[in-house]
Amino acid sequence: MSTTLAPPTVTPPTIPATHEPPALVTGRERTLALVSLLLSVTMELLDITIVNVALPTIESALGASASLLQWVVAAYPLAFGIALITGARLGDSFGRKRLFVLGLTGFTLASAACGFAPSVGALVAFRVLQGLAAAAMVPQVLTSIQVMYAPRERGLAMGLFSGLAGIAAVLGPIIGAVLTEGPGWRAVFLVNVPVGLIAVAAAVRFIPESRAETPARIDLRGVVVLSGGLFAILYPLTMGHELGWPLWSYAVMLAGAVVIAGFVVAQRRHERTGDEPLVATSLYGSRAFTGGSLVAASMFVTTAGYFLASTLYFQLGLGWSVLKAGLVNLPFAVVCTVTAGLGATVLLARLGRRVLILGASVMALGFALLALAVHGADATTSVWPFLPGLSVIGAGFGLVVSSAAPVALARVPLARAGAASGQFNTTVQLANAVGAAALGTLFFEIVTRHVADGPSEAFADGFLAILLLAIALMGVVIGAARIVPADIQDGLQPGAH
DSSP: OOOOSSOOOSSOOOOOOOOSOOOSOOHHHHHHHHHHHHHHHHHHHHHHHHTGGGHHHHHHHHTOOHHHHHHHHHHHHHHHHHHHHHHHHHHHHHOHHHHHHHHHHHHHHHHHHHHTOSSHHHHHHHHHHHHHHHHHHTHHHHHHHHHHSOGGGHHHHHHHHHHHHHHHHHHHHHHHHHHHHTTOTHHHHHTHHHHHHHHHHHHHHHOOOOOOSSOOOOOHHHHHHHHHHHHHHHHHHHHHHHHTOOHHHHHHHHHHHHHHHHHHHHHHHHHHTTOOOSSOGGGGGSHHHHHHHHHHHHHHHHHHHHHHHHHHIIIIISOOOHHHHHHTTHHHHHHHHHHHHHIIIIIHHHHTTHHHHHHHHHHHHHHHHHHHHHHTOOTTOOSGGGHHHHHHHHHHHHHHHHHHHHHHHTTSOGGGHHHHHHHHHHHHHHHHHHHHHHHHHHHHHHHHHTGGGOHHHHHHHHHHHHHHHHHHHHHHHHHHHTTSOTTTTTTOOTTOO
C-alpha cells in the first residue's frame, strides 16, 4: 500500500503492449505459473497493510524514535516507486522471468532480513531492499500474464489479479494484528518466507521467458538523480522535528527541490530528442492523465499520513491492544472493497469524473465523522463510535481508488500505455512515501508539543490535526478531478480497466 500504510490501488495498471506471440505453456503448467505470479502479488499487497498495526510494537521492541518509525513506513514505497519503471525496462531487456525470479528471491530474502533485524536502522535498510526487489518483481506479473494467455483467455487471470487487492486490504490488518499479538512483530515479515520459497520454485519451473522486441533505454542516471532529489527532501522533512529543525535541514530540502526541477528539465530534453525518458513529461499534456495522476497523488499522500496517525492513536493514545486496533479498520476494508467494485464496474462508465468528486466528498464526510468521535473519546471509549466514520471513509476511498487509474489512462495511446501505467504507479508509490514523511512529521510535532497533557490527549490532538488536513486535501482531490475532461466516460465500458 505498500511498506505504505495506504491500501494499494484496486484497479490493476494497463498491460503494456507486447508483440511476441504467446509462449508455449498451457494446461497445468500455465496454472502453476499463474499461481506463482499471484502469490508474489499477494505478498506485495499484504506487505503494504500487514505492517500497519505492528508499528507501536516495533517502536517499543527496538526503541524506535518517531522519525525512524516514519522511515519504516516510507522507505519501502520510496525505493519501490523510484525503481519501478527501471524494473519494468530491465525485464523487457533481460527477460521478464529472469527479473521476476530475481525480484521474488530478493523480496523473500529481504523479508527474512526484516524479520531478524537487530535494530530499527537495520529494519529501515532492509525495507529499502524489499522495495527495490518489489520493483524488479511486480512489473513482470501483468506482462507475463499477457504472454501466457491469449486475449480471450485473460479475463479470469486478470479478475484474480484485481480481486487480490481487495482481499489484501481486508486481510492485511487482521493478519498483521494476529501475528503481532501472537508470535510477535517479526512474524509480520517472516510470513513472506515460506510463501516466497513456494512461489520461487513454481516460477523457475513453470513461468515462460519473454522479452520485448525493442526494449526502451534504461536511464540509470535519471534514477540516481531522482533518488537524490527525493531523499534530499524527505530526509530532513522526516528527521527535522527530532533534530530541532536546524538551518541545514531547510537548505537540504531546497537543494532537493532544485535537483527535482533539474531532473524534470532533463527529462523533457530527452523526450524532445527522441530518447526514452524515465518520466515522459509529454503525458501530462493530456488533461485526463494529469487530473487522474493528481487525484491519485493527493489521495495517497492523505491516506499514508492518515493510516500512520490512526494506528498510533488507537494503540498509544487509547491504549488498545494490537488486535483491537487491527479489527477496528475492518469496516473500512470491507466497505472499500464493495465500493471499489461498484465504482470500477458500474459508476465510472456512467458518471465519469464525477465518481472521483463523489468519492472525495464522501471521504471528507467520513473524516469529519471520525474527528467528532476522536474529539469525544478517551481510554474508556469502545470501538462503536469510530465505526461510522471509518466505514464512510472506506466507501469514498473505494470509489476514488478504483477509478483514478482508468481515468488517467483512458486517453493514452496504446503505444504509450506501458509508459503511462508505470508512471502512474510510480506516482502512487512516491505519494505514499511523501505522505508518511510530511503528515507523519506534522502528527509527531503536535503529539510532542502536547505530551504533558497525557497520551490520550496528545495523540488525539495529533490525529485531529491529520483529520482536518485530510478534509482539506479532499478539496484538492476534487479540484484535480475537475481537470479531467467532463466527457471522460465516453468510450469507457464497465470493467474496461
